Amino acid sequence: MIENVWSAVGLHIFSHGVQNPYVSELIASLSSTKKKQSNESSYKQYFSLQSAQIKRTVELVELRKKRLALKKDTENNENLSCWRKAINPDDGYDPEYYPYTVVPTNSKKITKLPQERKSLFHKTLYRLIGDILSERGENKEKTKEDQYEDSRLNEILENESPFEAKACSICSGGCCGIGEEHAFLKKETIFHYMSEHPDQTPSQVLTSYMKYLPEESFEDSCVNHTKTGCVLPRDMRSHVCNDYLCDPLNQLRKLNTQTPLPKGVFFISRAQNNWKKDDPDVDNSIVGSLLILNDQV
Numbered sequence: 001m002i003e004n005v006w007s008a009v010g011l012h013i014f015s016h017g018v019q020n021p022y023v024s025e026l027i028a029s030l031s032s033t034k035k036k037q038s039n040e041s042s043y044k045q046y047f048s049l050q051s052a053q054i055k056r057t058v059e060l061v062e063l064r065k066k067r068l069a070l071k072k073d074t075e076n077n078e079n080l081s082c083w084r085k086a087i088n089p090d091d092g093y094d095p096e097y098y099p100y101t102v103v104p105t106n107s108k109k110i111t112k113l114p115q116e117r118k119s120l121f122h123k124t125l126y127r128l129i130g131d132i133l134s135e136r137g138e139n140k141e142k143t144k145e146d147q148y149e150d151s152r153l154n155e156i157l158e159n160e161s162p163f164e165a166k167a168c169s170i171c172s173g174g175c176c177g178i179g180e181e182h183a184f185l186k187k188e189t190i191f192h193y194m195s196e197h198p199d200q201t202p203s204q205v206l207t208s209y210m211k212y213l214p215e216e217s218f219e220d221s222c223v224n225h226t227k228t229g230c231v232l233p234r235d236m237r238s239h240v241c242n243d244y245l246c247d248p249l250n251q252l253r254k255l256n257t258q259t260p261l262p263k264g265v266f267f268i269s270r271a272q273n274n275w276k277k278d279d280p281d282v283d284n285s286i287v288g289s290l291l292i293l294n295d296q297v
Contacts, residue, residue: 067280075102075284079268082289088267096196098291100266104274105287106172108218110227113128118213120181121223125209128190129202136191156242157234161256163265166292167248168229174219174273175246176230179222184238193236209236246274264293 074228083100087093117272194205212231217223234242245253253260269288277284 020035028167039059039156043222064280068278071284072279075270078286082268082286083266086288086289086291098266100260100268101167101251102268102270103167103248104174104246104277105269105271106174106177106218106221106273107271108177109222110216111219113214113217113223117181117223118210121183121213122206122210124182124185125190127204128185128187129194129206132187132191132194133202135187141195146246152239152243159253159256161249161252162250162294163255163262163292164249165229166265166296167252167267170269170288170290171274172227173221173225173229175275176218176225176241177273177275178222179225181223183222183224185242186238187214187238189238196235212236230253262290264292266291 029264072128075187079100079102087095087098087100187262190205191206195201197205197208213223214226214231216226218225230237230241252265255265267290268286270284272282272284276282
Protein backbone atom coordinates (compact mmCIF):
# COMPACT_ATOMS: atom_id res chain seq x y z
CA MET A 1 0.00 0.00 0.00
CA ILE A 2 2.74 2.45 1.02
CA GLU A 3 4.69 1.61 -2.14
CA ASN A 4 1.68 2.43 -4.32
CA VAL A 5 1.27 5.80 -2.65
CA TRP A 6 4.96 6.56 -3.15
CA SER A 7 4.41 5.94 -6.87
CA ALA A 8 1.49 8.38 -6.76
CA VAL A 9 3.79 10.97 -5.21
CA GLY A 10 6.10 10.64 -8.20
CA LEU A 11 3.20 11.11 -10.62
CA HIS A 12 2.00 14.14 -8.67
CA ILE A 13 5.42 15.72 -9.00
CA PHE A 14 5.23 15.26 -12.76
CA SER A 15 2.02 17.29 -12.78
CA HIS A 16 2.63 19.90 -10.11
CA GLY A 17 6.33 20.08 -9.35
CA VAL A 18 8.35 19.23 -6.27
CA GLN A 19 7.67 22.60 -4.61
CA ASN A 20 3.99 21.82 -4.19
CA PRO A 21 3.22 21.90 -0.41
CA TYR A 22 0.88 18.94 -0.80
CA VAL A 23 3.80 16.81 -2.00
CA SER A 24 6.01 17.81 0.94
CA GLU A 25 3.26 17.10 3.45
CA LEU A 26 2.46 13.74 1.88
CA ILE A 27 6.11 12.67 1.85
CA ALA A 28 6.43 13.54 5.55
CA SER A 29 3.27 11.60 6.37
CA LEU A 30 4.36 8.53 4.43
CA SER A 31 7.77 8.63 6.03
CA SER A 32 6.23 8.69 9.50
CA THR A 33 3.93 5.76 8.66
CA LYS A 34 6.75 3.69 7.20
CA LYS A 35 8.98 4.44 10.20
CA LYS A 36 6.38 3.02 12.56
CA GLN A 37 6.20 -0.17 10.49
CA SER A 38 9.96 -0.74 10.21
CA ASN A 39 13.03 -0.85 12.36
CA GLU A 40 15.37 2.13 12.18
CA SER A 41 17.88 0.57 9.78
CA SER A 42 15.42 -0.73 7.21
CA TYR A 43 13.45 2.51 7.39
CA LYS A 44 16.51 4.61 6.57
CA GLN A 45 17.36 2.36 3.63
CA TYR A 46 13.79 2.46 2.34
CA PHE A 47 13.53 6.22 2.71
CA SER A 48 16.87 6.71 0.95
CA LEU A 49 15.75 4.62 -2.03
CA GLN A 50 12.41 6.40 -2.32
CA SER A 51 14.02 9.83 -2.01
CA ALA A 52 16.48 8.95 -4.76
CA GLN A 53 13.65 7.79 -7.00
CA ILE A 54 11.67 11.00 -6.49
CA LYS A 55 14.79 13.10 -7.04
CA ARG A 56 15.42 11.29 -10.32
CA THR A 57 11.81 11.86 -11.36
CA VAL A 58 12.17 15.58 -10.71
CA GLU A 59 15.42 15.70 -12.67
CA LEU A 60 13.77 14.00 -15.66
CA VAL A 61 10.85 16.44 -15.57
CA GLU A 62 13.17 19.44 -15.49
CA LEU A 63 15.31 17.99 -18.27
CA ARG A 64 12.24 17.48 -20.44
CA LYS A 65 11.14 21.07 -19.83
CA LYS A 66 14.55 22.38 -20.86
CA ARG A 67 14.61 20.23 -23.99
CA LEU A 68 11.14 21.42 -24.99
CA ALA A 69 12.07 25.06 -24.38
CA LEU A 70 15.18 24.64 -26.54
CA LYS A 71 13.13 22.98 -29.26
CA LYS A 72 10.59 25.82 -29.21
CA ASP A 73 13.33 28.46 -29.42
CA THR A 74 14.81 26.68 -32.42
CA GLU A 75 11.42 26.40 -34.11
CA ASN A 76 10.64 30.08 -33.48
CA ASN A 77 13.91 31.11 -35.12
CA GLU A 78 13.20 28.84 -38.08
CA ASN A 79 9.70 30.28 -38.41
CA LEU A 80 10.98 33.86 -38.44
CA SER A 81 13.64 33.01 -40.99
CA CYS A 82 11.10 31.30 -43.26
CA TRP A 83 8.66 34.21 -42.97
CA ARG A 84 11.26 36.93 -43.56
CA LYS A 85 12.57 35.13 -46.61
CA ALA A 86 9.10 34.89 -48.16
CA ILE A 87 7.62 38.22 -47.01
CA ASN A 88 10.40 40.48 -48.21
CA PRO A 89 9.89 44.26 -48.46
CA ASP A 90 12.14 44.21 -51.52
CA ASP A 91 9.46 42.11 -53.23
CA GLY A 92 6.73 44.60 -52.34
CA TYR A 93 5.46 42.95 -49.15
CA ASP A 94 4.98 45.00 -46.00
CA PRO A 95 5.47 42.48 -43.13
CA GLU A 96 2.94 44.38 -41.01
CA TYR A 97 0.18 43.36 -43.43
CA TYR A 98 1.33 39.77 -43.92
CA PRO A 99 1.72 38.07 -40.52
CA TYR A 100 2.54 34.40 -40.22
CA THR A 101 1.07 31.53 -38.27
CA VAL A 102 2.32 27.98 -37.75
CA VAL A 103 -0.06 25.09 -38.35
CA PRO A 104 0.37 21.42 -37.45
CA THR A 105 -0.08 18.64 -39.98
CA ASN A 106 -2.30 15.60 -40.06
CA SER A 107 -0.05 12.86 -41.43
CA LYS A 108 -2.63 10.06 -41.36
CA LYS A 109 -3.74 8.32 -44.54
CA ILE A 110 -7.13 8.20 -46.21
CA THR A 111 -8.58 4.69 -46.09
CA LYS A 112 -11.92 3.01 -46.61
CA LEU A 113 -14.08 3.51 -43.51
CA PRO A 114 -14.51 0.01 -41.99
CA GLN A 115 -18.00 -1.28 -41.28
CA GLU A 116 -16.98 -1.88 -37.67
CA ARG A 117 -16.31 1.82 -37.16
CA LYS A 118 -19.60 2.74 -38.83
CA SER A 119 -21.39 0.39 -36.44
CA LEU A 120 -19.68 1.93 -33.42
CA PHE A 121 -20.74 5.41 -34.54
CA HIS A 122 -24.29 4.10 -34.99
CA LYS A 123 -24.22 2.76 -31.41
CA THR A 124 -23.04 6.14 -30.12
CA LEU A 125 -25.92 7.93 -31.82
CA TYR A 126 -28.46 5.30 -30.74
CA ARG A 127 -27.37 5.64 -27.10
CA LEU A 128 -27.45 9.45 -27.15
CA ILE A 129 -30.90 9.59 -28.74
CA GLY A 130 -32.14 6.99 -26.26
CA ASP A 131 -30.83 9.04 -23.34
CA ILE A 132 -32.59 12.15 -24.67
CA LEU A 133 -35.91 10.32 -24.99
CA SER A 134 -35.53 8.90 -21.47
CA GLU A 135 -34.88 12.34 -20.00
CA ARG A 136 -37.14 14.55 -22.11
CA GLY A 137 -39.63 12.23 -23.72
CA GLU A 138 -41.17 13.77 -26.83
CA ASN A 139 -40.69 17.32 -25.50
CA LYS A 140 -38.50 19.22 -27.97
CA GLU A 141 -38.95 22.62 -26.36
CA LYS A 142 -35.61 24.29 -25.70
CA THR A 143 -34.50 25.16 -22.19
CA LYS A 144 -32.44 28.24 -21.34
CA GLU A 145 -29.33 26.08 -21.49
CA ASP A 146 -30.26 24.92 -25.00
CA GLN A 147 -30.87 28.51 -26.10
CA TYR A 148 -27.48 29.50 -24.70
CA GLU A 149 -25.77 26.78 -26.74
CA ASP A 150 -27.56 28.02 -29.85
CA SER A 151 -26.33 31.56 -29.23
CA ARG A 152 -22.80 30.23 -28.67
CA LEU A 153 -22.80 28.61 -32.12
CA ASN A 154 -24.03 31.84 -33.72
CA GLU A 155 -21.33 33.78 -31.87
CA ILE A 156 -18.63 31.38 -33.08
CA LEU A 157 -19.74 31.69 -36.69
CA GLU A 158 -19.90 35.49 -36.47
CA ASN A 159 -16.39 35.82 -35.00
CA GLU A 160 -14.64 33.42 -37.34
CA SER A 161 -11.68 34.77 -39.24
CA PRO A 162 -11.94 34.21 -43.01
CA PHE A 163 -8.55 32.49 -42.77
CA GLU A 164 -9.65 29.87 -40.23
CA ALA A 165 -11.14 27.45 -42.74
CA LYS A 166 -8.01 27.79 -44.86
CA ALA A 167 -5.83 26.98 -41.83
CA CYS A 168 -7.82 23.80 -41.14
CA SER A 169 -7.57 22.87 -44.81
CA ILE A 170 -3.79 23.26 -44.84
CA CYS A 171 -3.49 21.32 -41.59
CA SER A 172 -5.93 18.63 -42.83
CA GLY A 173 -7.52 18.38 -39.42
CA GLY A 174 -4.57 17.61 -37.18
CA CYS A 175 -6.78 17.98 -34.09
CA CYS A 176 -9.52 15.62 -35.33
CA GLY A 177 -7.51 12.47 -34.69
CA ILE A 178 -9.03 11.85 -31.26
CA GLY A 179 -12.65 12.05 -32.45
CA GLU A 180 -12.69 8.28 -33.06
CA GLU A 181 -16.23 6.83 -33.33
CA HIS A 182 -17.89 9.32 -30.98
CA ALA A 183 -17.03 12.57 -32.82
CA PHE A 184 -17.35 14.27 -29.40
CA LEU A 185 -21.13 14.24 -29.82
CA LYS A 186 -23.18 14.82 -26.68
CA LYS A 187 -26.87 14.79 -25.87
CA GLU A 188 -27.00 18.59 -26.15
CA THR A 189 -25.82 18.51 -29.75
CA ILE A 190 -28.28 15.84 -30.80
CA PHE A 191 -31.14 17.59 -29.02
CA HIS A 192 -30.26 20.84 -30.78
CA TYR A 193 -30.65 19.07 -34.10
CA MET A 194 -33.88 17.38 -33.00
CA SER A 195 -35.41 20.67 -31.88
CA GLU A 196 -34.43 22.31 -35.16
CA HIS A 197 -36.06 19.44 -37.07
CA PRO A 198 -39.26 18.67 -35.12
CA ASP A 199 -40.70 16.83 -38.11
CA GLN A 200 -38.07 14.09 -37.82
CA THR A 201 -38.63 11.01 -35.69
CA PRO A 202 -35.77 9.72 -33.50
CA SER A 203 -35.08 7.07 -36.12
CA GLN A 204 -34.90 9.70 -38.85
CA VAL A 205 -32.54 11.80 -36.73
CA LEU A 206 -30.19 8.84 -36.46
CA THR A 207 -30.45 8.28 -40.22
CA SER A 208 -29.69 11.96 -40.86
CA TYR A 209 -26.37 11.62 -39.06
CA MET A 210 -25.50 8.25 -40.54
CA LYS A 211 -26.08 9.39 -44.11
CA TYR A 212 -23.15 11.80 -43.82
CA LEU A 213 -20.69 9.04 -43.01
CA PRO A 214 -18.13 8.95 -45.82
CA GLU A 215 -16.94 5.87 -47.64
CA GLU A 216 -13.38 7.00 -47.01
CA SER A 217 -11.92 8.87 -44.05
CA PHE A 218 -8.59 9.38 -42.32
CA GLU A 219 -7.31 6.21 -40.70
CA ASP A 220 -7.65 6.11 -36.89
CA SER A 221 -9.21 9.57 -36.83
CA CYS A 222 -12.78 10.77 -36.40
CA VAL A 223 -15.17 8.80 -38.61
CA ASN A 224 -16.37 12.10 -40.12
CA HIS A 225 -12.86 13.32 -40.93
CA THR A 226 -12.16 13.37 -44.68
CA LYS A 227 -9.58 15.03 -46.91
CA THR A 228 -12.00 17.92 -47.44
CA GLY A 229 -12.68 18.33 -43.73
CA CYS A 230 -15.61 17.33 -41.53
CA VAL A 231 -18.56 15.94 -43.47
CA LEU A 232 -21.07 17.09 -40.85
CA PRO A 233 -22.69 20.53 -41.22
CA ARG A 234 -21.72 22.96 -38.46
CA ASP A 235 -25.07 22.69 -36.66
CA MET A 236 -24.68 18.90 -36.42
CA ARG A 237 -21.14 18.94 -35.05
CA SER A 238 -20.33 18.68 -31.38
CA HIS A 239 -19.80 21.77 -29.24
CA VAL A 240 -16.21 20.63 -28.77
CA CYS A 241 -15.57 20.69 -32.51
CA ASN A 242 -17.29 24.04 -32.97
CA ASP A 243 -15.69 25.69 -29.93
CA TYR A 244 -12.15 24.35 -30.01
CA LEU A 245 -9.46 26.69 -31.24
CA CYS A 246 -5.89 25.49 -31.60
CA ASP A 247 -3.09 28.04 -31.20
CA PRO A 248 -3.07 29.04 -34.90
CA LEU A 249 -6.85 29.55 -34.96
CA ASN A 250 -6.66 31.65 -31.81
CA GLN A 251 -4.00 33.77 -33.44
CA LEU A 252 -6.02 34.17 -36.63
CA ARG A 253 -9.10 35.21 -34.67
CA LYS A 254 -7.08 37.89 -32.88
CA LEU A 255 -5.67 39.11 -36.20
CA ASN A 256 -9.23 39.56 -37.42
CA THR A 257 -9.83 42.18 -34.71
CA GLN A 258 -6.56 44.08 -35.05
CA THR A 259 -5.70 47.19 -37.01
CA PRO A 260 -4.56 47.13 -39.71
CA LEU A 261 -6.33 44.04 -40.95
CA PRO A 262 -3.96 41.65 -42.72
CA LYS A 263 -3.88 41.58 -46.50
CA GLY A 264 -2.79 37.98 -46.30
CA VAL A 265 -1.46 35.33 -43.93
CA PHE A 266 1.71 33.33 -44.40
CA PHE A 267 1.13 29.74 -43.26
CA ILE A 268 4.06 27.63 -42.09
CA SER A 269 3.32 23.90 -41.82
CA ARG A 270 5.20 21.66 -39.41
CA ALA A 271 5.40 17.88 -39.46
CA GLN A 272 3.53 16.88 -36.30
CA ASN A 273 -0.18 17.04 -35.50
CA ASN A 274 -1.72 19.18 -32.78
CA TRP A 275 -1.18 16.55 -30.06
CA LYS A 276 2.46 15.67 -30.79
CA LYS A 277 3.93 19.04 -31.74
CA ASP A 278 5.07 19.71 -28.16
CA ASP A 279 6.83 16.38 -27.73
CA PRO A 280 10.59 17.07 -27.53
CA ASP A 281 11.34 13.52 -28.72
CA VAL A 282 9.74 13.79 -32.18
CA ASP A 283 10.84 15.66 -35.27
CA ASN A 284 8.66 18.66 -36.06
CA SER A 285 10.42 20.15 -39.05
CA ILE A 286 8.91 22.68 -41.43
CA VAL A 287 7.27 20.71 -44.23
CA GLY A 288 5.72 23.53 -46.24
CA SER A 289 4.66 27.16 -46.44
CA LEU A 290 1.99 29.10 -48.29
CA LEU A 291 0.89 32.72 -48.58
CA ILE A 292 -2.90 33.12 -48.69
CA LEU A 293 -4.23 36.53 -49.72
CA ASN A 294 -7.56 38.04 -48.68
CA ASP A 295 -9.13 37.47 -52.06
CA GLN A 296 -8.33 33.75 -51.80
CA VAL A 297 -10.50 33.10 -48.74
